[in-house]
Amino acid sequence: MLRAILLLLSCQLAGEVIHRLTGLALPGAVIGMVLLVGWLALVPRERPGLVAVSGWLTAHLAVMFVPAAVGLVDEGAVLSRYGLGLVAATVVSTVLTLVVTALVFRWALLRFAPGDEA
Amino acid sequence: MLAAPLLWLTLTIGVFELFDTASRRSGRHPLFHPVLWSTPVLIGLLLATGTPYAIYKAATLPLSFLLGPAVVGLAVPIWAERVRIRRLAVPIALALGAGAVTSIVSAVGIMALLGAPHDILASIAPRATTTPVAMAVAGQLGGIPALAAVIVLFAGVVGAMIATPLLDALRLRDYRVRGFALGVAAHGIGAARAFQVDPVAGAMASLGMALNAVVTAALLSVVAAFT
Numbered sequence: 001m002l003r004a005i006l007l008l009l010s011c012q013l014a015g016e017v018i019h020r021l022t023g024l025a026l027p028g029a030v031i032g033m034v035l036l037v038g039w040l041a042l043v044p045r046e047r048p049g050l051v052a053v054s055g056w057l058t059a060h061l062a063v064m065f066v067p068a069a070v071g072l073v074d075e076g077a078v079l080s081r082y083g084l085g086l087v088a089a090t091v092v093s094t095v096l097t098l099v100v101t102a103l104v105f106r107w108a109l110l111r112f113a114p115g116d117e118a
Numbered sequence: 119m120l121a122a123p124l125l126w127l128t129l130t131i132g133v134f135e136l137f138d139t140a141s142r143r144s145g146r147h148p149l150f151h152p153v154l155w156s157t158p159v160l161i162g163l164l165l166a167t168g169t170p171y172a173i174y175k176a177a178t179l180p181l182s183f184l185l186g187p188a189v190v191g192l193a194v195p196i197w198a199e200r201v202r203i204r205r206l207a208v209p210i211a212l213a214l215g216a217g218a219v220t221s222i223v224s225a226v227g228i229m230a231l232l233g234a235p236h237d238i239l240a241s242i243a244p245r246a247t248t249t250p251v252a253m254a255v256a257g258q259l260g261g262i263p264a265l266a267a268v269i270v271l272f273a274g275v276v277g278a279m280i281a282t283p284l285l286d287a288l289r290l291r292d293y294r295v296r297g298f299a300l301g302v303a304a305h306g307i308g309a310a311r312a313f314q315v316d317p318v319a320g321a322m323a324s325l326g327m328a329l330n331a332v333v334t335a336a337l338l339s340v341v342a343a344f345t
Contacts, residue, residue: 008187025339027254029189036193054191062153063134064185065249067178069157071264074171085232093225094273101217102290102299108209
């Protein structure tokens with residue numbers, strides 16, 4: 001368990017260092033995610049601790065971003081000016097993304113992996 | 119007392135737990151997503167007690183801190199699906215690229231047409247990624263992390279509610295396709311919905327969410343580097 005936490009924190013720390021050094025807008029935690037995939041590929045073994053810890057974190061993601069969402073308390077002006085537009089843009093963008101991703105995926109499956117089954 | 123971390127940390131988890139129970143009772147209906155309800159209640163508590171957000175933010179830091187390791191942990195669903203990723207590399211890459219670009223261009227395009235300033239565009243650009251990534255990317259691009267969090271949450275609710283009727287109307291029956299599209303378009307809330315419908319759809323949705331977090335963040339950081 002502690003080892004899994006250490007692994008997650010080490011990857012995030014390394015990601016954070018790369019983020020600072022390169023000046024990329026890519027967040028350190030996202031770089032850390034890529035590093036962890038690389039580490040799992042380099043040192044393949046069963047990792048029940050890591051599966052448990054990351055599973056627990058993912059399952060409780062929602063409560064962790066409540067403090068950030070509460071930050072809207074200071075954004076009243078933005079919301080009253082652009083709120084409706086943001087709602088419309090978010091709905092349209094979500095629907096379009098669903099449709100485009102699904103249609104491209106179905107087409108590419110038929111074209112490049114016709115025998116593959118779920 | 120009102121500035122003490124213990125009070126706001128306890129209240130945040132307590133209020134969340136209350137609405138989480140309600141959400142469970144509703145069978146996890148997207149409209150009962152606990153963040154959707156606990157956020158306004160906590161904002162009300164801050165306003166009622168005259169507590170500045172900066173104090174609340176500092177007090178709840180232990181909770182926000184966990185977002186980083188949680189994002190790193192998304193490597194696990196990617197790794198778990200490595201066989202499928204290798205087998206379906208081309209379809210996954212094409213669908214992911216098309217979905218990520220569609221999401222960014224449509225969301226930013228509409229807000230730009232409405233004359234929104236840069237900080238708003240930067241807040242909506244990562245709207246398809248999972249919330250912690252969206253907040254971090256928005257912050258990096260000069261956007262408002264709180265706004266990004268709420269946009270992403272709303273996008274997830276919309277995606278989770280509309281996916282079944284929309285994909286049925288398009289006659290898309292393959293659960294790999296349905297799940298993956300829902301994960302790319304509506305991140306964790308979409309993935310939670312996909313798991314309710316079918317295990318393959320759920321696994322593909324988790325994969326779509328994790329991969330899109332990387333792709334959208336990478337695309338936006340490249341765009342930011344050249345503008």
